[in-house]
Amino acid sequence: MRVLVIGSGLGGLLSAAWLSRAGHEVDVFERLPITGGRFTNIDYKGFKLSTGALHMIPHGPAGPLGTLLKDVGANVKIVRADPMAMIRVPKEQNSADYTHGFHDITFHDFRKLFSPLNRIKLAILITTTRILPPKNGSMAQWCSRNLKGDWALRIADSFCGWALSLKAEDVPATEVFEIIENMYRYSGSGIPVGGCKAVIDALTDVIISNGGKIHISTEVTHITIENKKAVGIVADGKEYHGRIVISDIGHLETSRLYDVNALAIDAERYLASIRTLRPSAGVKICLSSNEPLIGHAGVLLTPYARRVNGINEVTNIDPSLAPSGKHLTMAHQCVQWEKLGKLQEEIDLGLTDLSEIFAGREYEVLLVQSYSGEWPVNRSSSGTDLTNRTPIEGLYIVGDGAKGKGGIEVDGIALGVRNAMNDILNSGKESID
Incomplete structure (x- = not known):
């Protein structure tokens, strides 16, 4: 035919x-x-x-x-990234940003940030939710109902912002847990060479x-x-x-x-x-550096940044994506629908995030790209x-x-x-x- x-x-x-x-x-x-x-x-x-x-x-x-x-x-x-993902958290546990320093933990170790009681509760919740996903409500609502403190919501916002260009409040919990199920099924990310x-x-x-x-x-x-x-x-x-x-x-x-x-x-x-249908929107900021800024090809989630949700550095697997001796690092942030009229402010906040995340490091902003309207991140959120x-x-x-x-x-x-x-x-x- x-x-x-x-x-x-x-x-x-x-x-x-x-x-x-x-x-x-x-x-x-x-x-x-x-x-x-x-x-x-x-x-x-x-x-x-x-x-x-x-x-x-x-x-x-x-x-x-x-x-x-x-x-x-x-x-x-396609080369598998290792580690799959890291999470950048403040050194001071009560800090709300990265201005006082930070350290990175693996995605699988984020449970260590909870109290022992909440770790047990989280393990039970994840296991039972995989078997019986929530029927309604957003991922943000699920976090508020089941976990105390703002850490769970921050990591949900960072993950949803990176993967879906949405805040956790804009994603059905059922969809997020289906995504988590697929992570167990297929494993983590990879970089296509070229x-x-x-x-x-x-x-x-x-x-x-x-x-x-x-x-x-x-x-x-x-x-x-x-x-x-x-x-x-x-x-x-x-x-x-x-x-x-x-x-x-x-x-x-x-x-x-x-x-x-x-x-x-x-x-x-x-x-x-x-x-x-509402398209999801986002901003990508591309950076050049002489030395690696994150040092691996997995995702670096940034739940305590103002706007940046995550960062990757693909030249750690495929150096051909940059000139010889250079690295390509890309930061992504979702843009909420009500913020689209203030896009430059959102970009400026993302640039400020990067100046703090990479404080003391030398890099050049190559290009800022925005995705909305008829050229969105996803035509259907x-x-x-x-x-x-x-x-x-x-x-x-x-x-x-x-x-x-x-x-x-x-x-x-x-x-x-x-x-x-x-x-x-x-x-x-x-x-x-």
Whole structure:
């Protein structure tokens, strides 16, 4: 069958690679002059900076993205980060910031910060919650109900801010515990050698080698629907016909490409739900240094910073992402929806955090990147993702607007793509499981 893919972000290319490898005729349409969207590299002062993601795959080679890349035949080397994560805490236990010094503990040792009684309580809570996750409420509410003191909320905010670009109060507790379950299932993060672009280039090679086509600088302006079924698209004024249309631009943006009057009468609930979706927003600050600033390739969570949620330093695994003798360090912070109108203030607070976290160290701020609106961190904030299906037969959504349950960032995208591919291919009695 012929498949038309709108957008060449990670979700679109994963879908195109799988379907082209399965023998289907695939065309990918990208309005930008490059492929990869928010998951590729840009060259800047000799550094390979990412357009969005932090050159990191949350669950490494054994996670949803790592295994899907293997399934489609994409040649990508992913090196597991060790340690998985560290947590930077103040030396003075009652301190609320890093101004009086700090030390790092492993992610698995954060329980040591609790009293002996709370350690026992936390172990019981984590075990029982894995078996019976909370039915409602945010992660912040779960922390307030079950644990005393502000440490648990700080670590939840730091983790959610780093992994999801959300505060703990904005993430359902069920989603966080599904993510934790996936951490037990797949383990920790890994770095793709060559950065995000290495993944994109490998997927592009798979698509083209299997006869697929990628049309860059080509904008899709309309999805053609006949009898409530997607039958094609219009790109740069030219009509293309296909049996399946896959969109990598999210539910809301996709809905703007077709006539909603062509939908079934009962699709009003779907249209109402996509109008309420809120993209998550964030800021990334890229640093250059001559010496390592954190000294490992795992995540450094910073729960006592004003805004920065976490930091990674990928050149400890892949030196090619920076000029010879240099290191690339990237800090990420979520931006709450009500703060978007004061974005420069949020950036300034993040820069102040870094000046304290790396006090006495020499570094240069290379670039500050912000992600919101039509270029967000995630088109659907985690915990609010809709399914990959739409009310239109033959039209599917993939990417960060339709992640799989419990999926962090690009691994969530891979989970969503696998769900969509199974849905599509099951009709032809094929499965990617």
